[in-house]
Amino acid sequence: LSHLLPVLLALAATLAGCAHVAPYEREELACDCMTSPRTGQYDTFEGHARSSREGASATGWSAGGGCGCN
């Protein structure tokens, strides 16, 4: 449970600190550096490589058993 503490703290921060932001105020949130839309294919490749080397990488995102991933 202690490992979940940062997640719970983040949740508490959300509930405590969020403010309504109107659509026209969202220019900075729409920045490429916030949305990082173009890293998806690399993240899939890198995640697939890691899932065959780490025991806790989640499944369901990339197919195949390449290089003995099981």
Add this chain to the structure above:
Amino acid sequence: MLRAQTIASQCRKLATTIVVCATAFVLRPEPLQADASTGTWTGQVTAHGNYYLETSTRVIMPDFAVEVETPSGLRLGADYLIDVITSASIASGVTEDDLHTELRHAARVSVGKELDVDGTPLDVSAFATFSIEPDYQSWIFGATSALSLNERNTVLQLRVSGVSDTVYNNINPTFEEPMWGLTTRFGVEQVLNRRMLLALAYQYDHLDGFLSNPYRVALRGPLPFPEAHPEQRNRHTADARLQIYFPRPHSSLHLMYSAYLDDWDVAAISPEVRYFMHFTPWFMTRLRYRYYTQTQSYFCCNGDYPTLAEYDGPITNDPKMTEHHTQLIGLRMEVGLGTLQDTVFDFAKDVWLEGTFDRYLNTNAFGNAWIAQLGGRVPF
């Protein structure tokens, strides 16, 4: 095994039904939207070369992808990749020095659209992935939805996907074992203020069937035995991501954290930080550091198994099942050719070139690795 095959078959039917229904829902006839009058199709074509190198394994993987959005807002995607895996790895079961090269082909299609449900945006999509190599075949089906509330300040996300795999053995032609899995993920994205965004998610994975490596052996006393992992695995993952925008310099910081626990007694945490920076409108970089640490599974590892002949419990020699930690340090650069506008190279003004270089440090038997990608994209 019969049970796993039956469940895998039912899983495939259910997944196909879900994807067909989701696709039919997305594609159902609708009145034209206001922006449909422009008739503009947008999208992009991407091509990359991916590279992975560690002591015993090298992977070269070109991939190609096309994404299109129609005037009515329908999103279509297709991509194809080929994995060229050259290995003498402990995972592949090769015990001599000969290199073994294997090809994996994978294709993925997706369809999605944002719908208007009584004034509330609901984005739905479905996807299917097929992957095949000489000793492994995999199907993944899935559907995602994102409900935007409160003028898009809050987004609720739900993803369900199923995987149905068949494991073969290049050495034993009669070997064929099924594996199926179900993944559900629920997430919340919340705008905190004009410059901060927080995302939280929980994911549950259930795996059933053959979860071992058909080539790997483990020692029980002096004798080698085929690896035998438990045939079920339940995995829980919780993660959080906080994104902060900085106007000067034009950049953002992403703080990420993931906690994991499963019923094989593997527990892991993984903090990560990413820093994006725009030096100019045509040059962006991303620096990244990720740390990962895990405990070992309850049935790990060599030397700890009873030598009794009647022992039929799980047995493994999988480095992933050991206690270890990894670190990943990475740099990504994106260069746009927009400065070529109104020159003789004007045709290339929309092209972006991308390069990613990661150093992966691993304390288990797989060792350290380099991961890289070079490529580009052309929006249209």
